[in-house]
Amino acid sequence: MRSWALRQLKESAGQYAASAAVVAIVSAFAVLLLETTEVFSAAVASAGLDAVDAVRMGLGTVTVVFLGIAVVVAVLVISNTFSMVYAGRVRDIALLRLIGATGKQVRRTSLIDGVAVGLTGAVLGIVAGVLISLAAIAGISASTGAELSFIFVPQLILVPLIGSLVATVAASYAGSREVSRVAPIEATRSSAEGQRLPERAARGRSITGVVLFMAGLGLLGLGTVVGIAAPVGLLIAFPGGVLSIAGVIIGSPVLIPPVVALVARLLPRSAANRLAAANLLHDPVRTARTVISVVIGVTLLTMFTVAGEMFIAATRDYLGQGDDVASVIDGLLQAVYALTSFSVIVAAIGLGSTLSMSVLQRRRQIGVLRALGLTTRQTRRMLLAESLLVTVVGVIVGLVLGTLYGFVGANSILGSQYFGPPLLPPVFLIVLVVGALAFGALASLAPGRRASGIAPAVALREA
Amino acid sequence: MPNPLSEPLPPRSATPAASSPAAQVVALTKTFGDGDSAVHALRGVDLAIQRARITAVMGQSGSGKSTLLQTMAGLEPPTSGRVLLGDQEITGMNDETLTRLRRTRMGFVFQSFNLLPALDALENIRLPFLLAGTGVSADTEAWIEILLTRLGLADRAHHRPQQLSGGQQQRVAIARALVTRPDVLFADEPTGSLDSASSRDVLELLRAASGEWGQTIVLVTHDPVAASAADRVVRMSDGVIVDDWAGGSAESIAERMLEAGAR
Numbered sequence: 001m002r003s004w005a006l007r008q009l010k011e012s013a014g015q016y017a018a019s020a021a022v023v024a025i026v027s028a029f030a031v032l033l034l035e036t037t038e039v040f041s042a043a044v045a046s047a048g049l050d051a052v053d054a055v056r057m058g059l060g061t062v063t064v065v066f067l068g069i070a071v072v073v074a075v076l077v078i079s080n081t082f083s084m085v086y087a088g089r090v091r092d093i094a095l096l097r098l099i100g101a102t103g104k105q106v107r108r109t110s111l112i113d114g115v116a117v118g119l120t121g122a123v124l125g126i127v128a129g130v131l132i133s134l135a136a137i138a139g140i141s142a143s144t145g146a147e148l149s150f151i152f153v154p155q156l157i158l159v160p161l162i163g164s165l166v167a168t169v170a171a172s173y174a175g176s177r178e179v180s181r182v183a184p185i186e187a188t189r190s191s192a193e194g195q196r197l198p199e200r201a202a203r204g205r206s207i208t209g210v211v212l213f214m215a216g217l218g219l220l221g222l223g224t225v226v227g228i229a230a231p232v233g234l235l236i237a238f239p240g241g242v243l244s245i246a247g248v249i250i251g252s253p254v255l256i257p258p259v260v261a262l263v264a265r266l267l268p269r270s271a272a273n274r275l276a277a278a279n280l281l282h283d284p285v286r287t288a289r290t291v292i293s294v295v296i297g298v299t300l301l302t303m304f305t306v307a308g309e310m311f312i313a314a315t316r317d318y319l320g321q322g323d324d325v326a327s328v329i330d331g332l333l334q335a336v337y338a339l340t341s342f343s344v345i346v347a348a349i350g351l352g353s354t355l356s357m358s359v360l361q362r363r364r365q366i367g368v369l370r371a372l373g374l375t376t377r378q379t380r381r382m383l384l385a386e387s388l389l390v391t392v393v394g395v396i397v398g399l400v401l402g403t404l405y406g407f408v409g410a411n412s413i414l415g416s417q418y419f420g421p422p423l424l425p426p427v428f429l430i431v432l433v434v435g436a437l438a439f440g441a442l443a444s445l446a447p448g449r450r451a452s453g454i455a456p457a458v459a460l461r462e463a
Numbered sequence: 464m465p466n467p468l469s470e471p472l473p474p475r476s477a478t479p480a481a482s483s484p485a486a487q488v489v490a491l492t493k494t495f496g497d498g499d500s501a502v503h504a505l506r507g508v509d510l511a512i513q514r515a516r517i518t519a520v521m522g523q524s525g526s527g528k529s530t531l532l533q534t535m536a537g538l539e540p541p542t543s544g545r546v547l548l549g550d551q552e553i554t555g556m557n558d559e560t561l562t563r564l565r566r567t568r569m570g571f572v573f574q575s576f577n578l579l580p581a582l583d584a585l586e587n588i589r590l591p592f593l594l595a596g597t598g599v600s601a602d603t604e605a606w607i608e609i610l611l612t613r614l615g616l617a618d619r620a621h622h623r624p625q626q627l628s629g630g631q632q633q634r635v636a637i638a639r640a641l642v643t644r645p646d647v648l649f650a651d652e653p654t655g656s657l658d659s660a661s662s663r664d665v666l667e668l669l670r671a672a673s674g675e676w677g678q679t680i681v682l683v684t685h686d687p688v689a690a691s692a693a694d695r696v697v698r699m700s701d702g703v704i705v706d707d708w709a710g711g712s713a714e715s716i717a718e719r720m721l722e723a724g725a726r
């Protein structure tokens with residue numbers, strides 16, 4: 001069993017590259033955030049200011065929030081990889097089950113993959129993070145004359161290492177849930193099935209998702225109302241935001257596909273579009289995970305932008321003071337964009353690798369389509385449409401959620417003095433939409449090229 | 464299952480001169496790889512496929528049957544020789560043109576059915592029109608209705624492939640191959656994954672398509688029972704055609720194959 005697992009791991013190494021990269025990026029991000037906290041605190045302390053605790057607290061919160069979000073996105077992306085890799089092993093697993101392996105044993109082998117990916121990514125990420133920190137510290141010291149130096153604390157290694165292992169093992173466990181249920185009989189069946197939640201699990205998920213989302217909305221509403229009376233609404237609204245986004249994530253395999261179907265219906269009725277939609281809807285779990293990884297980034301960007309704009313408007317209109325506050329908030333927004341970019345990069349890698357792996361899995365199907373008359377151009381368009389559908393749905397859902405959170409967030413703090421409508425700057429909207437479309441198109445390039453290179457004769461060769 | 468042959472197939476709209484072959488290969492060779500590892504899958508094959516007939520291609524595993532079918536269908540480029548569809552030379556056509564040709568003038572049935580799991584039975588049958596981007600005409604809709612009924616799939620139209628038995632999946636695949644009324648239907652071991660009852664259904668359907676509707680069919684098989692549905696049997700061995708006769712009963716075909724094998 002162990003040697004089988006190790007052999008499988010070796011064969012899947014290429015497919016895990018993207019996941020290891022994702023882990024490395026998040027680990028490096030963790031090192032950068034932690035080191036920033038240390039260096040900043042030391043600088044404040046050496047300047048003789050007694051704000052050290054406040055600085056630590058503030059940067060610590062930033063670290064927890066943004067790192068936490070990046071980790072959630074990474075886990076979504078990596079679970080997708082694992083579930084697709086494992087889906088490719090269905091026949092093998094069924095054979096193992098046939099000769100007596102239990103579902104539990106099969107599941108345990110997934111740990112090996114999880115640990116391998118987590119360890120590889122963490123080591124690379126920690127090294128990269130430390131190197132970037134050293135370079136940044138040297139750069140800042142040289143340009144500002146400040147006496148900054150690299151500070152080593154054990155957390156720099158422990159946090160990303162342990163975090164990566166926990167996250168990848170959790171993701172591999174989530175990804176292996178489907179295959180550990182593989183019945184021995186499936187050794188004789190084809191492995192091209194999409195992942196569907198069993199009827200009961202789907203119902204359970206959608207109910208849990210909707211209940212959490214509704215409860216979250218309730219708190220968001222309450223927070224807004226309280227915010228009109230006193231600036232403490234955020235204390236109520238914040239858990240509401242967390243609950244509602246958790247509801248969206250949990251319910252996503254049930255809630256996202258209908259949105260995909262709706263958007264797909266608005267596209268021109270070409271073969272490429274129609275097939276793309278069918279492919280996405282055929283595997284609601286995978287599609288939901290990919291969409292959600294986009295949703296999270298867009299939600300964050302939108303939320304901070306909307307709240308930031310509302311703060312600027314409030315200070316201008318109500319307090320009558322303008323430009324200083326505006327430039328401070330603009331600066332904060334830039335920092336937030338930079339912090340969010342890590343999650344966005346992770347989502348982009350996830351989209352590209354999910355598409356690539358789905359092409360690998362669908363070689364035969366694509367061969368059939370080519371034999372039946374799908375041109376190479378149509379093949380590339382099909383992948384482009386899949387990618388764009390995911391991004392567009394992600395952007396729509398993210399914009400709705402982000403605008404809601406930004407609006408509630410701002411009013412729950414400011415509402416008692418200035419209750420304002422949500423503000424979504426057109427420039428932001430344009431950059432977001434254009435950026436997302438470009439990112440979707442880019443992610444589909446390599447998988448599209450690979451798909452259009454599949455020879456139609458593949459369909460006739462026996463697997 | 465209702466008898467799939469209870470309704471007649473509509474006549475073919477335009478029947479070209481019965482004498483000219485529907486497809487033809489001339490001095491065809493195909494070599495995979497090169498140097499020491501080269502495999503000569505076809506070593507000079509001449510074959511003309513008659514219209515409105517079933518031509519069975521038999522032979523042992525590895526004798527080049529599938530390679531011949533794929534090359535004839537423009538799925539693999541030949542190493543040398545010519546491939547014609549009707550009187551049109553397809554050797555050297557670019558991928559785009561070939562793809563369009565397959566879409567409109569050829570039909571395919573595979574051993575492992577190869578329906579798209581993301582589409583239901585009816586969508587799978589309509590797939591060639593979806594790929595062509597042409598709507599489905601009222602005439603074709605009626606034709607699809609007839610196919611569904613005749614293939615015993617009327618109540619399965621909205622089932623996914625995974626919800627269908629192997630025999631049902633293969634019947635959907637045949638409907639998909641017949642829906643465009645192709646010049647040639649290429650079938651590679653279409654009964655290879657089916658039990659004997661489903662195999663019989665599939666063979667009866669192919670017989671009906673050729674006998675009543677004039678469908679030209681190239682049927683690759685190593686099974687004498689399947690070959691007994693054919694009007695003509697050619698036997699391949701080691702990349703060349705070594706026998707060519709009018710077929711007959713499964714027993715007589717099996718006997719002739721055995722004799723040849725013993726020699």
Ligand SMILES: Nc1ncnc2c1ncn2[C@@H]1O[C@H](COP(=O)(O)OP(=O)(O)O)[C@@H](O)[C@H]1O
Nearest residue numbers: 495502504522523524525526527528529530531
């Ligand atoms: N794509 C390929 N690459 C290399 N060799 C091939 C390929 N396809 C077929 N062959 C070889 O060509 C020969 C004929 O194969 P095939 O046409 O599939 O035979 P059959 O269908 O009669 O079993 C075999 O030796 C096979 O291994």
Ligand SMILES: [Mg+2]
Nearest residue numbers: 528529530651
């Ligand atoms: Mg073969």
